[in-house]
Amino acid sequence: DAGITQSPRHKVTETGTPVTLRCHQTENHRYMYWYRQDPGHGLRLIHYSYGVKDTDKGEVSDGYSVSRSKTEDFLLTLESATSSQTSVYFCATGTSGTDTQYFGPGTRLTVL
Amino acid sequence: AQSVTQLDSHVSVSEGTPVLLRCNYSSSYSPSLFWYVQHPNKGLQLLLKYTSAATLVKGINGFEAEFKKSETSFHLTKPSAHMSDAAEYFCVVSDKQQAGTALIFGKGTTLSVSS
Numbered sequence: 001d002a003g004i005t006q007s008p009r010h011k012v013t014e015t016g017t018p019v020t021l022r023c024h025q026t027e028n029h030r031y032m033y034w035y036r037q038d039p040g041h042g043l044r045l046i047h048y049s050y051g052v053k054d055t056d057k058g059e060v061s062d063g064y065s066v067s068r069s070k071t072e073d074f075l076l077t078l079e080s081a082t083s084s085q086t087s088v089y090f091c092a093t094g095t096s097g098t099d100t101q102y103f104g105p106g107t108r109l110t111v112l
Numbered sequence: 113a114q115s116v117t118q119l120d121s122h123v124s125v126s127e128g129t130p131v132l133l134r135c136n137y138s139s140s141y142s143p144s145l146f147w148y149v150q151h152p153n154k155g156l157q158l159l160l161k162y163t164s165a166a167t168l169v170k171g172i173n174g175f176e177a178e179f180k181k182s183e184t185s186f187h188l189t190k191p192s193a194h195m196s197d198a199a200e201y202f203c204v205v206s207d208k209q210q211a212g213t214a215l216i217f218g219k220g221t222t223l224s225v226s227s
Binding site: 040041042043044045090092099100101102103104105106 | 144146148154155156157158161163202206215217218219220
């Protein structure tokens with residue numbers, strides 16, 4: 001795979017608390033993405049980045065924010081976690097906005 | 113707008129028999145098409161991709177897929193299933209005209225393989 005790590009791998013938190021998930025890549029890929037995976041929905045795009053400090057919203061961006069201060073790191077923040085944000089979160093990277101994406105191992109987040 | 117429909121949410125086969133996972137797509141422009149596989153509690157791995165070079169695409173682990181524009185289909189096949197093929201499979205489309213809009217995933221097909 002493309003040298004993508006995600007941290008933490010598992011997290012349990014309480015409703016209303018802030019949560020930040022980190023994605024780190026060593027491939028120098030321009031594009032980075034955050035998806036969430038829920039049963040029966042496949043993967044849905046939350047936010048993506050097309051360069052340092054350049055980000056845009058995806059299909060399910062409400063309640064999430066992102067930041068990318070350097071090429072290798074893409075942070076996903078839940079400002080005030082809700083139970084509906086319990087999910088598995090995947091980071092992906094790519095060299096082109098329309099070609100193959102490489103996925104990290106995922107973060108399982110549980111909001112109680 | 114792009115969309116992907118995986119026609120079966122679950123497919124069960126016996127080891128050694130053929131595998132067919134069906135996918136139809138909708139795209140306004142010439143699409144890129146992918147199949148990804150996800151083993152339990154793992155990330156997604158690219159099986160194969162179509163980018164208009166050849167309609168029959170060979171991937172890893174003996175899988176292949178055929179792009180049929182007239183049928184807007186991109187079905188995934190394997191001649192002989194192995195126990196290790198049990199996983200979830202996603203058909204994915206990317207619209208080449210809309211850079212940065214990421215991939216559109218189907219809802220997945222779970223493949224079960226029995227001995």
